[in-house]
Amino acid sequence: MANDKTNCIVNRSPRFSFLSEDQKQTIFHGMLKVLQDTGANVHHEQAREIFKKHGCKIDGIRVYIPPNLVRQALQSVPLMTTIFDWEGNPRIYIEENRSYFGPGPTLVYFRDPYTMERRKCLRKDATTVARVCDALPNIGFVEGLVTISDVPRGTDDVFEFADMIQNTTTPIMAWSYQRGGARDIHRIGCIMAGGEEAFKKKPNYILYSEPISPLVSDFHAIDKLMYCAEHGIPQDYSPCAIGGGTVPATHAGQLVVALSESMVGVVLSQLINPGTCIILGGVQSILDMRRGIYSYGAPELNVLSGGLTEMARYCGLPMFGTAGCTDTKVMEIQSGIEATLQIHTSMLTGANFVHDCGYTESGKTGDIFQTVMDDEIISMARIIEDGIEVNEETLAVDVINRVGSGGHYLYEDHTMKWFRKHWRPTLMDRQSYEDWDKNGRQTMQDRIIKKTRDILENHEGPISRVPKDVQKDVRKVVDEAVERVEREGLD
């Protein structure tokens, strides 16, 4: 059906923003000033040498980055990058206005999905997270939620990645302690892709590292960043900035510092390998001044994540946002409220990667039930983001005319075609009172637990499709990681 409208603006989705173009420019200039005048500590001699070679002033470990170098880096960051699953199918398009949601990394505790108790993280938990996420249609990338405690200390980064990538085709955002772990993870990524060349064409994971707020890049964070840049591995360099603690209590001030912290990594990555993919962002929230905790449920998290998303887009960089997390200790009303607001705001602002679905207890305990609940919230938020389609067919004037006053639309072909676009719950309850009563008066918690355990018991994931020799090669890398850490230790 030809559209006969001319010079007509159509909203593909709701329009939403925190910052005007002028405000973004002001914040961007604030960042340039900080990098130029305040500088940032870089605990890595080789990295400082690179900065120095490109015109940065160096004073001890402090690096001062001139505005033109930032602008130059922003010229060379890629406009788009595609992340594939290890079977070679495109899964994530890192480009404007595409949002993917997933869990977060390295929590201290995990909620056991059967005993329901908070306990130390075990190796099997990473596999649980991978398999459950593999079955959740609205989870677009996977992180482990855990710090595995039952493998040799310092090798859990490699164990986690090796187990997870074989148990899901959803791409993984990996992490490592040091360059050694990053190298082993990369070997596994290449093995799963079918070799180093295959990985270059179809990267199947992203590596995450983290500067320390305020304005510090420690040796290992920068060392991993350099490794990724050297090998063309898509990466994420984003801080956890604590409003009122490690950064100013004002949102604009927080955005300036958080941006500056990531930008140190962005500039360095582009100096090493122009065009390599790098993502900024991180957790942006406040210090709760009563409890002294870093809040994962504060409404400010939404404002800050949204604001930073807009700043990332202004810079032409992908954004690593935060949503689907909570300050509560167990699944309850609060966790639903906090996660819903976060996911909805993230969807509206359009961060590329939105992590921490499944973070509870203010970033201390991983809870796969939270991830399962988040999956449902994400699908609801996507419906809102889909907005209102307006054209001749959706306007349905013909059908309205045919049905006329009174009557109904239930027999109409138009209805048959379009009602299928309505959102269908998998967890939300819409039963009649009588059915609800007859079916055991289940609560949201009951349904989440049931769905999660159904997945764990029935969803096999792709593990049986991983060829035996590939499994063997991956295991070899893990064994060598154990030997490496035994031999070299971690400094």
Add this chain to the structure above:
Amino acid sequence: MSEKLGKIADGLLHGKIDEVGELTQELINDGMDPEEILQKGLFAGMDVVGKKFRDCEMFIPEVLRSAKAMHAAMEKLRPVLSEESSSKAGTVIMVTVQGDLHDIGKNLAGMMMEGAGFNVIDMGIDRKTEDIVEMVKKEKPQILGLSALLTTTMPKMGEVINALKEAGIRDQVKVIVGGAPVTDDFAQEIGADAYAPNASIGTEKALELVKG
């Protein structure tokens, strides 16, 4: 003079750093017993601060300003106080272990302990085990607060405790460990005296430990 004591307590409550320092100096000059200034002015004020914080009527930045005011007063008072009184609560060494540059939690805990009357020595971040042991030997603190945010640097806390044992001074100091990935189990595993899940609990634990 007692009016000034009230002003000191009030100044502490409102985080008036300069005023509390000046009033303390005035009372010293007026010839008031330093012990009385400490008990009836400073500790009286900080008791209210502690209570208000527990009751959620005061917030961390306000408490820290009070602690800073307390510190300003102690600077004036310490030279004239008896040795016993000047380190009434005791001395604390706060440090982030080697390999770790994170310090917001450690700073927060240190400032709160200062507010509770401890003499706090902050060794900063990324400090070698042997440096920490040397400092403990030199300063003879009642409490050693060890901090780490990384799971890779956590074992360094155990290393420090072992080094204290080797140096034969483990029983002279109580060790409190803290940091986001640290757990109670881990604290027990490495033989620490206490685990502090946050700054205020760390301060409470420190006070309990010095009371014995």
